[in-house]
Ligand SMILES: O=P(O)(O)OP(=O)(O)OP(=O)(O)OC[C@H]1O[C@@H](n2cnc3c(O)ncnc32)[C@H](O)[C@@H]1O
């Protein structure tokens with residue numbers, strides 16, 4: 001009999017779901033169900049964006065849920081595109097995001113993952129953040145997931161896209177945020 005804790009992850013992104021399941025599968029009794037709900041994303045800080053999305057998801061579901069927002073932040077642009085990376089990526093592509101940084105003294109960037117957990121409608125979401133530093137580089141590796149080919153992580157010399165998934169999942173912004181969420185969920189079981 002499985003005594004796994006079940007959680008609903010509200011996301012429309014199949015790659016996120018895949019990584020979250022792979023990371024949580026490492027010895028943890030948390031099962032993830034997913035739902036793709038169309039939730040407008042507000043403008044603001046990464047925290048404001050994450051909180052508003054999770055609140056709305058819990059209202060629509062009528063129960064507890066998690067949501068996740070990923071930002072890609074350029075040091076030269078004071079953290080932008082940040083939570084708006086999805087639209088920047090769609091409009092500019094990998095090459096355009098690189099060109100955006102031409103003429104700036106640094107191509108340093110960080111990937112920021114924010115998980116939000118709501119215990120249910122009306123319950124203020126809790127946030128769990130994970131960050132991985134890196135550099136924006138011309139694309140290398142298979143273009144499977146978002147901006148993976150242009151993000152060279154920390155001192156690995158590899159873009160996320162060049163890493164086997166187990167390697168990315170050990171150092172990623174998502175892994176680091178999930179580690180905190182997992183620790184919090186364990187305290188609820190006690
Ligand atoms: O339904 P949700 O969960 O919101 O899924 P989404 O695809 O809209 O995701 P976000 O709003 O968080 O936007 C983040 C953007 O960054 C991309 N992205 C997220 N995590 C990534 C990762 O680990 N590597 C590369 N790209 C990523 C993703 O495809 C989006 O274009």
Ligand SMILES: [Mg+2]
Pocket residue numbers: 041
């Ligand atoms: Mg989204």
